[in-house]
Amino acid sequence: MRRFTWFNATALTLGFAFLYLPMIILITYSFNESKLVTVWAGFSTKWYGELLGNESFLDAAWVTVQVAVVSSTIATVLGTMAALVLVRAGRFAGRTLFSGMIYAPLVMPEVITGLSLLLLFIGIGLDRGILTIILAHTTFSMCFVSVVVSSRLVSFDRSLEEAALDLGCTPFHAFRLVTLPIIAPAVISGWLLAFTLSLDDLVIASFTAGPSATTLPIKIFSAVRLGVSPEINALSTIMIAIVTVGVVAASLISKRASLAQQRDTQAAARAA
Amino acid sequence: MAPTVFSPWDDPEEKPLIQFTGVTKRFGEFTAIDNLSQDIYAREFFALLGPSGCGKTTMMRMLAGFETPSEGQILIGGQDMAGIPPNKRPVNMMFQSYALFPHLSVWENIAFGLKREGTAKDQIEVRVSEMLRLTRLDRFAKRKPHQISGGQRQRVALARSLAKAPKLLLLDEPLGALDAKLREETQFELMDIQEKTGTTFVIVTHDQEEAMTVASRVAVMDEGRIMQVATPAVIYEQPSSVYVADFIGDVNIIEGAANPGDDGYDITWAEGQPKLHVKTEKSFAPGQKCFLAMRPEKVVISAEEPADAPNRVQGQIIDIAYLGNLSTYHVQLADGTMMKAQIANTRRLSRRSLTWEDRVWLSWTDTAPVLLEG
Amino acid sequence: MRRWLLIGIPYLWLLALFLVPFLIVLKISLSDVALARPPYLPQLDLSAGWEGIKTFFAGLDFDNFVFLTTDDLYWRAYISSVQIAGLATLFTLLVGYPIAYGMAMAPDHWRPTLMLLVILPFWTSFLIRVYSWMGILSSEGLLNQFLLWIGLIDQPLTILNTNVAVYIGIVYTYLPFMILPIYATLEKMDGALLEAAEDLGCSRLTAFWLITIPLSKQGIIAGCFLVFIPTIGEFVIPSLLGGSGTLMIGKILWEEFFNNRDWPVASAVAVVLLLILIVPIILFQRNEQKQREREG
Numbered sequence: 001m002r003r004f005t006w007f008n009a010t011a012l013t014l015g016f017a018f019l020y021l022p023m024i025i026l027i028t029y030s031f032n033e034s035k036l037v038t039v040w041a042g043f044s045t046k047w048y049g050e051l052l053g054n055e056s057f058l059d060a061a062w063v064t065v066q067v068a069v070v071s072s073t074i075a076t077v078l079g080t081m082a083a084l085v086l087v088r089a090g091r092f093a094g095r096t097l098f099s100g101m102i103y104a105p106l107v108m109p110e111v112i113t114g115l116s117l118l119l120l121f122i123g124i125g126l127d128r129g130i131l132t133i134i135l136a137h138t139t140f141s142m143c144f145v146s147v148v149v150s151s152r153l154v155s156f157d158r159s160l161e162e163a164a165l166d167l168g169c170t171p172f173h174a175f176r177l178v179t180l181p182i183i184a185p186a187v188i189s190g191w192l193l194a195f196t197l198s199l200d201d202l203v204i205a206s207f208t209a210g211p212s213a214t215t216l217p218i219k220i221f222s223a224v225r226l227g228v229s230p231e232i233n234a235l236s237t238i239m240i241a242i243v244t245v246g247v248v249a250a251s252l253i254s255k256r257a258s259l260a261q262q263r264d265t266q267a268a269a270r271a272a
Numbered sequence: 273m274a275p276t277v278f279s280p281w282d283d284p285e286e287k288p289l290i291q292f293t294g295v296t297k298r299f300g301e302f303t304a305i306d307n308l309s310q311d312i313y314a315r316e317f318f319a320l321l322g323p324s325g326c327g328k329t330t331m332m333r334m335l336a337g338f339e340t341p342s343e344g345q346i347l348i349g350g351q352d353m354a355g356i357p358p359n360k361r362p363v364n365m366m367f368q369s370y371a372l373f374p375h376l377s378v379w380e381n382i383a384f385g386l387k388r389e390g391t392a393k394d395q396i397e398v399r400v401s402e403m404l405r406l407t408r409l410d411r412f413a414k415r416k417p418h419q420i421s422g423g424q425r426q427r428v429a430l431a432r433s434l435a436k437a438p439k440l441l442l443l444d445e446p447l448g449a450l451d452a453k454l455r456e457e458t459q460f461e462l463m464d465i466q467e468k469t470g471t472t473f474v475i476v477t478h479d480q481e482e483a484m485t486v487a488s489r490v491a492v493m494d495e496g497r498i499m500q501v502a503t504p505a506v507i508y509e510q511p512s513s514v515y516v517a518d519f520i521g522d523v524n525i526i527e528g529a530a531n532p533g534d535d536g537y538d539i540t541w542a543e544g545q546p547k548l549h550v551k552t553e554k555s556f557a558p559g560q561k562c563f564l565a566m567r568p569e570k571v572v573i574s575a576e577e578p579a580d581a582p583n584r585v586q587g588q589i590i591d592i593a594y595l596g597n598l599s600t601y602h603v604q605l606a607d608g609t610m611m612k613a614q615i616a617n618t619r620r621l622s623r624r625s626l627t628w629e630d631r632v633w634l635s636w637t638d639t640a641p642v643l644l645e646g
Numbered sequence: 647m648r649r650w651l652l653i654g655i656p657y658l659w660l661l662a663l664f665l666v667p668f669l670i671v672l673k674i675s676l677s678d679v680a681l682a683r684p685p686y687l688p689q690l691d692l693s694a695g696w697e698g699i700k701t702f703f704a705g706l707d708f709d710n711f712v713f714l715t716t717d718d719l720y721w722r723a724y725i726s727s728v729q730i731a732g733l734a735t736l737f738t739l740l741v742g743y744p745i746a747y748g749m750a751m752a753p754d755h756w757r758p759t760l761m762l763l764v765i766l767p768f769w770t771s772f773l774i775r776v777y778s779w780m781g782i783l784s785s786e787g788l789l790n791q792f793l794l795w796i797g798l799i800d801q802p803l804t805i806l807n808t809n810v811a812v813y814i815g816i817v818y819t820y821l822p823f824m825i826l827p828i829y830a831t832l833e834k835m836d837g838a839l840l841e842a843a844e845d846l847g848c849s850r851l852t853a854f855w856l857i858t859i860p861l862s863k864q865g866i867i868a869g870c871f872l873v874f875i876p877t878i879g880e881f882v883i884p885s886l887l888g889g890s891g892t893l894m895i896g897k898i899l900w901e902e903f904f905n906n907r908d909w910p911v912a913s914a915v916a917v918v919l920l921l922i923l924i925v926p927i928i929l930f931q932r933n934e935q936k937q938r939e940r941e942g
Contacts, residue, residue, distance in 0.1 A: 009748070012748040016763055019821065022775070022778035022782055022818070023775070025781065025788060026778040081655060094657070098660070107876070110881065110896075111879055111896045112899075115671060116670060119667060119670045119909070120670055135663060139664055146656075157369060159371040160371045162365075162371065163367055163432075166336060166358050166365045167364065167388055172648070177384075178373055202772075202773050202882060203882070220773055221886075224886065227780070227784075232777065236771070239770070247765065
């Protein structure tokens with residue numbers, strides 16, 4: 001029914017050109033022979049070679065992945081608990097404060113979150129390193145997880161849990177056998193979101209990282225402050241490629257699943 | 273009454289399976305169930321019927337253990353249910369939404385309760401296939417809920433709730449999601465399964481036809497109270513209140529004053545209209561306000577004045593509702609009262625003589641209406 | 647018991663790592679800078695008992711906040727942050743609305759792909775997206791090369807390290823936040839409404855003004871807040887794309903803390919920034935609340 005008019009097609013073309021051209025240019029220039037990032041001097045993969053030979057980048061990447069995996073996993077557990085509390089726990093003393101603390105970090109400027117956590121770590125004498133970054137990332141990403149999971153829980157049919165109780169489950173078993181498998185897609189997207197946020201974060205990590213642990217964004221930031229560098233272009237290209245493959249694969253999988261479900265449902269309706 | 277008729281509620285020796293005694297349930301300010309007492313017997317098919325918000329679902333959820341009474345006591349099989357969680361009750365429920373676990377196959381859904389019980393594997397196999405056969409789902413055991421039709425889903429829900437052989441099965445609007453034709457078939461299937469398994473069924477519904485079809489007894493509810501409990505025939509023929517008469521089926525209600533006459537009461541009801549004569553076993557004080565409730569199919573409509581009818585009034589046809597097998601005539605009397613008369617369409621349309629604006633006579637016997645207190 | 651564990655664990659976590667740190671910021675903003683470790687006074691000395699607490703509170707004052715008002719760097723930075731955020735939000739709306747509209751009006755089978763194209767940059771590193779403009783906007787960058795080549799200019803423009811680059815960076819990075827809520831409201835809109843409006847005598851354009859825009863108001867408001875609120879405290883964009891003349895409070899706070907090591911002033915800057923943010927945040931919350939109520 002709906003179709004492209006010339007206006008819509010133009011808006012979309014220009015809009016997506018704006019969104020994607022800078023990244024395409026960045027990727028193109030990562031294969032540039034020249035050190036001068038604005039002059040094309042022929043195709044080369046030498047910057048990728050140099051990048052892979054750069055130990056400090058590899059160390060930072062390793063720290064970043066460790067922080068992201070650990071913090072997003074803890075954040076998913078805590079965020080799912082928080083979502084259950086928000087949606088299910090009803091009234092309890094301090095509920096307003098609780099939901100305030102869940103939503104506030106979402107809108108809190110990163111500089112403030114970073115500053116306040118740093119001051120806490122100094123106050124309690126905790127040495128800055130991987131642990132402090134993990135604590136910081138867990139705290140703000142658990143709030144994002146809980147928002148994602150609670151939006152799924154709100155639409156969750158409570159009678160499924162009641163049915164499980166009715167059939168002899170304890171509340172804990174009902175959660176494990178029925179609720180959790182059904183909300184699993186939301187929990188997984190929560191984890192992915194937390195993982196990406198942690199991977200991306202520059203500001204909070206800069207405040208909470210110590211000399212013993214530097215993350216990739218901190219490394220990139222200090223490199224690009226001085227100007228454009230072909231090595232960073234190469235690194236960016238790798239990161240963009242990973243994300244693109246991941247997101248496209250995820251959306252293809254979920255699209256196929258929903259198509260299969262649609263087909264089954266239609267077949268069942270016809271068979272009836 | 274013949275001894276073969278199933279009516280444990282008339283037998284003083286019979287012990288009820290479920291006893292509500294003085295049960296009240298409040299949600300904050302709102303009283304959902306108001307000091308209600310009721311017995312339900314084993315093997316009964318008991319229907320809770322009422323409009324939405326009348327408290328029927330709350331009653332069912334208290335039986336299942338999802339709500340606790342604010343006051344009073346619920347006994348199942350003589351045991352007080354207070355403090356017993358849903359997973360420890362000898363009760364299973366079929367949910368209105370069916371609540372089939374979307375991530376489990378039909379087989380796993382039916383086996384779910386048995387597995388929780390710790391039943392042995394081979395016994396689970398046996399019981400599940402028994403249930404699949406009972407509900408004619410054998411072919412669909414491996415399918416997921418979204419891969420089967422609405423009617424099949426309904427049967428899975430039924431099989432799942434029956435698998436643990438509960439003493440009592442609760443059905444929350446079990447047929448609400450099915451279309452009209454399937455609903456009718458399924459009603460008979462439900463009755464059949466209830467008979468085969470010998471389980472006590474308590475069904476919640478807002479569909480009076482469904483309640484009348486399936487139930488051994490119907491409880492008509494309104495605003496947290498039970499208005500009448502009786503067999504479908506008694507509910508229809510002898511409603512105990514204007515509310516019940518009005519809720520079940522179509523009815524003409526005429527308000528008047530009762531005057532004892534010979535062999536019954538003469539009702540004065542409108543200026544310039546003849547008194548109406550009614551036979552009843554109830555007694556009314558002279559001049560007491562009363563309501564005369566009469567089903568439209570008990571009103572005879574004719575063009576000529578009927579000679580020997582004890583009650584007759586004259587009016588004009590305002591509207592005719594043609595329903596296929598029946599026609600309902602809306603007749604306005606001289607004082608403005610509207611009455612409905614229903615006739616079975618045994619003859620072809622062209623052969624029937626009454627039409628709009630015709631002046632007609634309505635008549636009925638003195639046992640046709642029920643006389644109710646105000 | 648289980649219920650209290652469920653509530654207690656995330657609650658304690660947030661108390662310890664969100665509320666307490668924030669109270670520390672508040673406290674330090676009332677302290678004075680000192681050549682000590684940590685570099686501020688007074689320190690709370692609980693071993694001194696009640697007297698310690700009394701001296702501690704006596705040592706707190708609003709000097710830092712007074713300082714913020716006397717040095718015009720700070721209030722100029724606050725004002726310019728709000729200005730930049732406001733203008734950038736407007737630009738993002740102007741760029742984002744046509745895209746959201748085009749997506750909502752696109753054929754059904756195209757929409758998942760278009761959606762994916764909007765979401766993809768959102769998953770890509772923010773830092774990299776900002777960085778990608780540095781090469782384009784520099785004086786020898788591709789944009790200048792292009793403009794010189796088509797002959798529009800004969801002298802390279804200075805774009806990088808100006809506010810113009812900051813605006814471009816904000817519009818670019820926050821565009822998905824504007825597109826998605828507007829798309830969500832437009833997508834729900836019944837196409838028959840526009841046909842009805844045209845049937846009743848509207849031209850295409852008046853139908854757009856009288857029907858489409860009002861019906862997408864909720865999305866526009868949500869999108870604007872989603873861009874405006876985080877932009878005020880933005881640090882990466884002004885520090886990579888902006889110049890020395892770009893005054894944004896996130897950058898000032900960073901410099902105050904890392905370069906000047908003035909923790910009390912940095913804390914005071916943070917507290918004032920939060921106070922400024924409270925107004926749009928509350929307005930945003932109200933708007934969301936209203937929408938939820940409307941949708942029942």
